[in-house]
Amino acid sequence: xxxxxxxxxxxxxxxxxxxxxxxxxxxxxxxxxxxxxxxxxxxxxxxxxxxxxxxxxxxxxxxxxxxxxxxxxxxxxxxxxxxxxxxxxxxxxxxxxxxxxxxxxxxxxxxxxxxxxxxxxxxxxxxxxxxxxxxxxxxxxxxxxxxxxxxxxxxxxxxxxxxxxxxxxxxxxxxxxxxxxxxxxxxxxxxxxxxxxxxxxxxxxxxxxxxxxxxxxxxxxxxxxxxxxxxxxxxxxxxxxxxxxxxxxxxxxxxxxxxxxxxxxxxxxxxxxxxxxxxxxxxxxxxxxxxxxxxxxxxxxxxxxxxxxxxxxxxxxxxxxxxxxxxxxxxxxxxxxxxxxxxxxxxxxxxxxxxxxxxx
Numbered sequence: 001x002x003x004x005x006x007x008x009x010x011x012x013x014x015x016x017x018x019x020x021x022x023x024x025x026x027x028x029x030x031x032x033x034x035x036x037x038x039x040x041x042x043x044x045x046x047x048x049x050x051x052x053x054x055x056x057x058x059x060x061x062x063x064x065x066x067x068x069x070x071x072x073x074x075x076x077x078x079x080x081x082x083x084x085x086x087x088x089x090x091x092x093x094x095x096x097x098x099x100x101x102x103x104x105x106x107x108x109x110x111x112x113x114x115x116x117x118x119x120x121x122x123x124x125x126x127x128x129x130x131x132x133x134x135x136x137x138x139x140x141x142x143x144x145x146x147x148x149x150x151x152x153x154x155x156x157x158x159x160x161x162x163x164x165x166x167x168x169x170x171x172x173x174x175x176x177x178x179x180x181x182x183x184x185x186x187x188x189x190x191x192x193x194x195x196x197x198x199x200x201x202x203x204x205x206x207x208x209x210x211x212x213x214x215x216x217x218x219x220x221x222x223x224x225x226x227x228x229x230x231x232x233x234x235x236x237x238x239x240x241x242x243x244x245x246x247x248x249x250x251x252x253x254x255x256x257x258x259x260x261x262x263x264x265x266x267x268x269x270x271x272x273x274x275x276x277x278x279x280x281x282x283x284x285x286x287x288x289x290x291x292x293x294x295x296x297x298x299x300x301x302x303x304x305x306x307x308x309x310x311x312x313x314x315x316x317x318x319x320x321x322x323x324x325x326x327x328x329x330x331x332x333x334x335x336x337x338x339x340x341x342x343x344x345x346x347x348x349x350x351x352x353x354x355x356x357x358x359x360x
């Protein structure tokens with residue numbers, strides 16, 4: 001059912017093992033360790049664009065938080081209307097909250113696939129997920145993209161004396177199965193490699209969480225739910241890596257360390273890029289505003305005055321009067337050579353009253 005995850009993960013790991021095995025040797029433990037690390041780097045490079053989208057979505061969510069709270073307060077009793085208004089708000093600003101969770105959701109199957117593929121190199125155990133194979137059957141059974149020869153190479157590889165598929169609490173019978181292809185590792189050998197990786201993974205998890213919390217807005221940090229999640233990310237998760245590392249294979253600890261190293265570098269690069277883009281947009285907006293605003297003490301130009309002067313259209317009565325005056329003036333201009341405009345007739349209300357009755 002999950003072969004759609006196991007085969008791609010094992011395929012990428014197989015390619016990197018062929019690359020590093022060519023230079024260091026197929027049975028070299030460092031070649032296998034580098035293969036696991038570059039598997040992580042390959043997958044994180046594929047997820048780079050979704051990570052950038054996640055950061056931008058988080059920024060937009062923080063900027064729209066006041067509007068979201070207003071909608072929640074306005075439609076507190078109407079969940080359906082609230083959902084519609086939320087979708088409308090998201091569509092207007094062009095973001096999808098699912099993109100904020102996409103990188104994490106895509107990394108979970110990779111972790112599960114890598115854990116299963118690495119555990120399948122040694123299938124002699126009878127515990128949870130074990131197949132109870134004999135040492136010979138296990139060594140001669142392929143592991144997804146890896147052939148039987150690759151399985152034997154993995155069992156023969158040692159990273160500072162410890163197989164990278166071993167872990168501190170590994171059962172004794174499984175440890176003894178490594179003896180057919182090298183020395184049987186002891187718990188001390190495994191702990192000498194695993195404990196430093198556990199410490200590095202725990203510290204790296206804490207510092208990545210601290211960098212993420214430092215970039216939260218004041219309103220988001222004041223939220224009680226966010227405060228609880230911040231405490232979990234800062235202290236509980238790193239402690240969980242430190243305590244649970246004894247149950248994780250050395251290869252999984254390498255995965256954890258590599259993933260945290262990539263995350264620390266990537267988020268600093270991406271945040272710096274986005275901050276520079278936002279500052280450039282603000283600077284450009286301020287420059288446009290300064291160019292459009294009048295300078296202090298400057299008078300508007302004549303062209304500006306002309307443009308601002310309103311044009312008064314003549315009424316139909318004035319047009320008729322002007323036409324009649326031009327017609328009369330045209331007849332007189334033939335005699336005198338000059339055109340005299342006819343005086344504008346007075347309105348009836350302003351005309352002097354007739355004195356005919358008084359004369360009578």
